[in-house]
Amino acid sequence: MEDFLKLEREGAIALVTMNRPHTRNALSDEDVAEAFERCCATLNADLSVRVAVLTGAGAAFSSGGNLKTLAGSVGAGLGEPVLSRHAYRDGIQRIPRVLCNLEVPTIAAVNGAAYGAGNDLACMCDIRICSEDAVFAESFVRLGLTPGDGGAWLLPRAIGLSRACEMSFTGEPIDAQQAYAWGLVSRVVPAGELMPAALELARRIAVNPGPALRMTKRLIREGMHTRLDSLLEMSAAMQALAHHTAEHGAALEAALHRLSR
Incomplete structure (x- = not known):
């Protein structure tokens, strides 16, 4: 299995790509949290890094949980509720802990669907820009679930309580322009211009000490x-x-x- 995260460098900029397009960059596989921990530790330790850009390979930014393995990895398939509790704490919840404590500024370059935990992952970053193809959804409720990865803390701080409640209680997706109007992203660009725009912004940050x-x-x-x-x-x-x-x-x-x- 290929590494979940691909780390590249452009001078003081770290480009971090979620690299499992066949799972739509799902976050619930066992090695994903460890990949984020290793990546953040590397960036924190390397003082030459001044900014990081996070994006997804393929058509999606991240689909959130892997529905094919959800029950068996963190859900009812584990047999006891206490096991699900530990599966969340020892699994996907490691990602907001390390990403929100990453020392360098982060830019989420949202290239496509950001659903559930994928939407929350974008909210873990300091700045969010997206392509016109991006779609965001706090979709847990549609599966009869709650945000298990910190989304109830992250989303209201990104877009305000009322809009966060609307997204969370309906589970309905919003497109790129609505995400911009609500302040979820600070910029919307054509799909082919997303990475150039993200890197241009990263360079403007990276010139600073x-x-x-x-x-x-x-x-x-x-x-x-x-x-x-x-x-x-x-x-x-x-x-x-x-x-x-x-x-x-x-x-x-x-x-x-x-x-x-």
Whole structure:
């Protein structure tokens, strides 16, 4: 079986491709969570990486759970509810833990269907852009299920409570333009222009100093759930670190040089 994730580099940009088009890049196979853990550990450890782009091979971004193996891998086929609980905790729930703690900014380049856990996977990324072919659905309820991968936390933060409830309670898909209108994605481009657009955005991010990017992402993530005074204290600490980086020194010197001309 081929590796679920293919990792490529363009300078400071990591291009991460879910590479199982025959399963529509389903996320519930046993090795998928481990693949994300290995990939995120690699990117966190490599300080030359400044931004990551996540996309899917084939026609789909990710179909979410693999319906052919769902019952046997995490569902009633396991025999006891407690086994399903551990299957989720030890399986797909590892993905939001590692992806939301990935230090570098992430761009989801959604090339096609993002259903169920695939929709939630896009929400785990910091920025989402999509092709005109993209379709999004929080479709768990249509299978008599609930979001088992953190979607109930992720989706309201991406599009607001009312719209997240509409998507979650109906299970109905929304197209690329509706996703843009609701703020689920920040840009819609023609299918053939998706990866060039994602990489162009990644390059605009990657020109900035790596330490500042990583700390800015951490502050934004912490700001989603912490108190202002706690975030201010963390901001002061990280700003103190930033002041002492070589990248800040070089950028400050260049800015002062421009002002003196």
